[in-house]
Amino acid sequence: MRLMTVADVDAVLAIEQAVQAYPWTRGNFCAALNSAYLCCVDEVAGELCSYAVLMPGVDEAELLNIGVAAAHQRKGLGRVMLSAMLEAACARQMSRVFLEVRVSNQCAIALYRCAGFVEVGMRRAYYRNEKGSDDAMVMVCDISSLSLAG
């Protein structure tokens, strides 16, 4: 696990475009890197396999993106990356981490629930899809209630 750099953006973008129906653009990742956002990547045998972007606020953070290369999914990398982002938020004195997730994205919702996120709201017609729009589930993780590894 290490911080993402501009040199990683091509590899991150390739994964993002393969695993997300509505992927972030190069500009989105570059803007995140140029902001005070926490952008991390993880590698397996020298190959970039996962990434995440966390936007810290004053005492709350928002997880903006997380992805794992298709060939490496369901091997625990998403859980490891999410846990690292929660630990980083905790280290920065954040008390809670929010996120929004497409209600149809059951894999991600299951991952977030495993990590201690709970649903706190719904944003109607938040995302576009091929038929029009999808709702977003708003989830929050109270970091102070977690016992984080490491």
Ligand SMILES: CC(C)(COP(=O)(O)OP(=O)(O)OC[C@H]1O[C@@H](n2cnc3c(N)ncnc32)[C@H](O)[C@@H]1OP(=O)(O)O)[C@@H](O)C(=O)NCCC(=O)NCCS
């Ligand atoms: C969501 C995502 C990051 C999960 O990463 P991953 O490395 O495959 O997840 P993990 O192997 O760490 O799985 C952790 C838990 O999440 C849940 N989960 C992950 N993939 C799942 C799937 N395909 N079906 C059901 N549950 C799933 C399970 O509860 C799993 O625990 P288990 O394996 O003990 O049952 C990955 O599927 C991905 O990149 N998806 C596309 C991008 C995306 O949707 N990002 C989130 C929205 S921005």
